Amino acid sequence: MSGPDSRAVGEMKELAVDAASEGRRLDQWLAAALAPDVSRSRVQALIRAGAVTLAGTAVTEAKRKVANGERYAIALPEAEAPEPRGEAIPLDILYEDDSLIVVDKPAGLVVHPGPGNWTGTLVNALIHHCGDTLSGIGGVRRPGIVHRLDRETSGVMVVAKTDRAHRALAAAFADHGRSGDLERAYVALVWGVPERASGVIDAPLGRSTRDRTLRAVVPAGRPDARRALTRYTVLERYGAGPPDEQIAALVECRLETGRTHQIRVHMAHIGHPVVGDPDYGRAFRTKMNRLPPDMAEKVATFPRQALHARLLAFRHPETATIMRFEAPIPSDMVELIRCFAALA
The missing domain is CATH 3.30.2350.10 (Pseudouridine synthase)
Structure with a gap:
């Protein structure tokens, strides 16, 4: 195969169009058939390079509509050297x-x-x-x-x-763990204390209208809305007085979906954003006025959102054994939690 990067053909696949797929764009149909190994953008690049053929003739139009019974061949290139390159960065x-x-x-x-x-x-x-x-x-x-x-x-x-x-x-x-084989648990330090000791946040997420790099809770009918569900449990409460007067809480969040910024957006949505969150917690920085001056400075200079992926469990793809891993809360977040725990 001769393509943009002139790599050798590693594998030739032949795929047939069924009646249910008739009328779909070629790139969409191929990407679905090859998922998750080959992305749609990769399929489009291969089409442009002449790597997709129909009856021996290259098909170079990604938006071509496929027809029932057609058989397409796609030449997948050999694995190439990594791009980006490896770097000697320590790993835990x-x-x-x-x-x-x-x-x-x-x-x-x-x-x-x-x-x-x-x-x-x-x-x-x-x-x-x-x-x-x-x-x-x-x-x-x-x-x-x-x-x-x-x-x-x-x-x-x-x-x-x-x-x-x-x-x-x-x-x-x-x-998203619906089969029961996937489990994800996070711990987060949040402003205020949720009214309920545990609860479910079921609110769809989409792109924020004020900043396209951020997410927001959006109406379910919006085209980009994606279902997002977070279960939370309050682990610790910090500050004196009744819950509505307490300053912060340590919560555990378990995901039933995995959307971008899901926990950060959901906790802010119910009025309890993650401490240190520069994107979704700015409006709550005034809560630092209730902290002692030395503690307020520590919180103000904490360089990140206080959110940690504590637990991950999944079924091993080869042995089918359930693997379960936990990571301790890192020292910077532990120190921040201690500051809040010391509040009278």
């Missing part, structure tokens, strides 16, 4: 085998390269650490990211090292 590894690796991600570490963060990411670190043990995922020799934590959120993450593990873990996270 909780577990590793031939299929996957589980790490305790520190706050401040971006998961995946992107604008403004093309180097120094978890992916860079994993490529360096895993080396040749990575297999080609989606045509690239790289770690399989199946879920993410925000840059300033710490805690447990699992990453696939093989195509098979990537497919199985991606399916488990897409199912």
